[in-house]
Amino acid sequence: MRxxxxxxxxxxxxxxxxxxxxxxxxxxxxxxxxxxxxxxxPTVTIGDGSAHSYVTxxxxxxxxxxxxxxxAAALDGLTSxxxxxxxxxxxxxxxxxxxxxxxxxxxxxxxHGHEPAGVFTKPHFDMHFYMIDSAAVGEITPMRLDFIxxxxxxxxxxxxxxxxxxxxxxxVLNTVPDMGMHWFDSTDRIGPGFDFQQVLIAxxxxxxxxxxxxMMTRDWMLTRQSVEQQIRQPEAYAKxxxxxxxxxxxxxxxxxxxxxxxxxxVLRAAS
Numbered sequence: 226m227r228x229x230x231x232x233x234x235x236x237x238x239x240x241x242x243x244x245x246x247x248x249x250x251x252x253x254x255x256x257x258x259x260x261x262x263x264x265x266x267p268t269v270t271i272g273d274g275s276a277h278s279y280v281t282x283x284x285x286x287x288x289x290x291x292x293x294x295x296x297a298a299a300l301d302g303l304t305s306x307x308x309x310x311x312x313x314x315x316x317x318x319x320x321x322x323x324x325x326x327x328x329x330x331x332x333x334x335x336x337h338g339h340e341p342a343g344v345f346t347k348p349h350f351d352m353h354f355y356m357i358d359s360a361a362v363g364e365i366t367p368m369r370l371d372f373i374x375x376x377x378x379x380x381x382x383x384x385x386x387x388x389x390x391x392x393x394x395x396x397v398l399n400t401v402p403d404m405g406m407h408w409f410d411s412t413d414r415i416g417p418g419f420d421f422q423q424v425l426i427a428x429x430x431x432x433x434x435x436x437x438x439x440m441m442t443r444d445w446m447l448t449r450q451s452v453e454q455q456i457r458q459p460e461a462y463a464k465x466x467x468x469x470x471x472x473x474x475x476x477x478x479x480x481x482x483x484x485x486x487x488x489x490x491v492l493r494a495a496s
Contacts, residue, residue: 275298275299277316291330299483309336314332314334325468348442357435361430384460384461386434389410407438421440452472453473462496465494
């Protein structure tokens with residue numbers, strides 16, 4: 226799956242300090258900056274438009290959502306060259322925002338789709354919300370001597386979203402360089418005959434839950450439909466941080482932007 230992909234990005238360090246822990250949920254001291262607003266990350270050019278990350282902040286100074294805003298024009302002027310399997314656009318998170326479990330984001334344009342054949346071969350976007358830093362992502366390469374054992378180190382089931390499972394076959398063959406292993410919601414029944422429009426998948430590397438990934442076709446986005454769903458949660462968390470409980474994708478008519486968001490942030494305590 227997507228063995229040709231390469232990602233090199235810069236990320237921000239993640240840190241979380243808990244002041245209260247109750248039943249796996251902990252509270253942090255409010256952010257020192259102004260609360261109840263939206264912090265925007267740097268703008269990046271995509272196609273004929275642009276995109277940027279954002280973090281919304283609640284009245285108590287804690288993060289409530291993290292997402293991507295992409296202008297309508299970003300779906301135009303994209304490459305379709307046969308020799309370009311994928312373009313990666315790196316989105317830094319706003320530096321003045323309270324931290325979440327996410328370290329950095331990417332928008333990946335796949336003009337010809339990718340493996341598995343007949344499933345994800347439509348032109349589409351993959352949007353990675355990484356929970357590890359860019360250096361760790363860059364180390365996911367078959368060139369390293371310990372790639373096979375690390376790729377084969379599947380996280381304990383309790384640390385992955387309930388009901389998700391990796392693609393069939395050997396772990397090492399399902400681990401994409403510069404990304405990791407991809408996991409699918411069993412209720413989506415992804416396989417031959419799957420009508421791919423939009424889907425939410427998860428990812429891992431070396432025994433850890435490492436990313437959340439909305440995938441959506443360009444054609445589906447052009448219909449300007451919306452999706453909103455609860456995110457399947459793990460039974461336990463390997464590290465503390467603000468994790469989302471909801472996922473949504475929609476078109477904002479007022480700003481002429483596509484909005485992909487992970488919201489309902491809850492601070493989970495590592496167990």
